[in-house]
Amino acid sequence: MKRILIIGATSAMAKGCARAMAEQGHSLFLCARKMAEIEELKHDLLARGAGSVSAMTLDINNLSRHKAVLETAYQELDGLDLVLLAHGTLPNQQQCEQNVDKTIEALQTNAVSSIAFLTRVANQFEQWGQGTIAAISSVAGDRGRQSNYVYGAAKNCLTTYLQGLRNRLDKAGVRVVTIKPGLVISPMTADFEKGPLWASADDVGRRMARVLLEGKQDVVYLPGFWRWIMMAICMIPETIFKRMSLG
Numbered sequence: 001m002k003r004i005l006i007i008g009a010t011s012a013m014a015k016g017c018a019r020a021m022a023e024q025g026h027s028l029f030l031c032a033r034k035m036a037e038i039e040e041l042k043h044d045l046l047a048r049g050a051g052s053v054s055a056m057t058l059d060i061n062n063l064s065r066h067k068a069v070l071e072t073a074y075q076e077l078d079g080l081d082l083v084l085l086a087h088g089t090l091p092n093q094q095q096c097e098q099n100v101d102k103t104i105e106a107l108q109t110n111a112v113s114s115i116a117f118l119t120r121v122a123n124q125f126e127q128w129g130q131g132t133i134a135a136i137s138s139v140a141g142d143r144g145r146q147s148n149y150v151y152g153a154a155k156n157c158l159t160t161y162l163q164g165l166r167n168r169l170d171k172a173g174v175r176v177v178t179i180k181p182g183l184v185i186s187p188m189t190a191d192f193e194k195g196p197l198w199a200s201a202d203d204v205g206r207r208m209a210r211v212l213l214e215g216k217q218d219v220v221y222l223p224g225f226w227r228w229i230m231m232a233i234c235m236i237p238e239t240i241f242k243r244m245s246l247g
């Protein structure tokens, strides 16, 4: 039975992941901004067979609360095996281009807050010599595009941070997993026109749980075909790519 902390636990993908984890009897500590939604999720997870479910509210941008959240999760779960960061926002690219504050806010929520939280988790897990750290980055971080490069830059920053962390913590026996979803149907993408490349958040979340609990991978594209799409996109020479307008 694993003891799991999820930040951004009410995200559509995190819910799918938590449901799969609960069905295997694992114990969960949920953090999100909306208590009513956390409570609803908590009941659902207990009904599915979770070993235990406890929760507390957290705005991840409130960095001064990170230490207390980690300590409380540790106490409630009687230890900690896995930490998953699933929070995120998709900023309006055009607004970011016109407004520095919006750009900084997007970088803060999607990169800085995660790095701040994981700095604490990493030191703790390194000291214990065990644990799994996972965070949801994005295929958007693999190559900057005019349609969402502020979000992409934040996710790229997170991806690079996780890569370095993995390189540091491998020798301590700590696993660091980077999850890169493609196009996923969730509240974040509610306004987007959907097509054949889109996956359901529940399905992606459940695949994520399998990777974290049973897999050995370091970097995971979800669904897996995004690895090949992004490989092809990254191979396009910059002189050509700069003239293209991918959505």
Ligand SMILES: NC(=O)c1ccc[n+]([C@@H]2O[C@H](COP(=O)([O-])OP(=O)(O)OC[C@H]3O[C@@H](n4cnc5c(N)ncnc54)[C@H](OP(=O)(O)O)[C@@H]3O)[C@@H](O)[C@H]2O)c1
Pocket (backbone or CB within 6 Å): 008, 009, 010, 011, 012, 013, 014, 032, 033, 034, 058, 059, 060, 061, 086, 087, 088, 089, 090, 109, 136, 137, 138, 139, 180, 181, 182, 183, 184, 185, 186, 187, 188, 189, 201
């Ligand atoms: N959907 C996609 O196509 C896609 C693709 C690649 C990667 N991703 C990434 O996948 C992750 C999950 O997103 P999703 O698609 O499942 O969307 P979602 O359902 O909209 O989830 C986003 C979650 O982030 C939380 N959040 C935002 N700001 C926060 C803050 N300051 N403190 C705490 N929680 C905060 C939101 O909480 P509130 O409800 O309180 O706002 C919400 O629960 C995100 O990291 C996203 O960037 C999504």
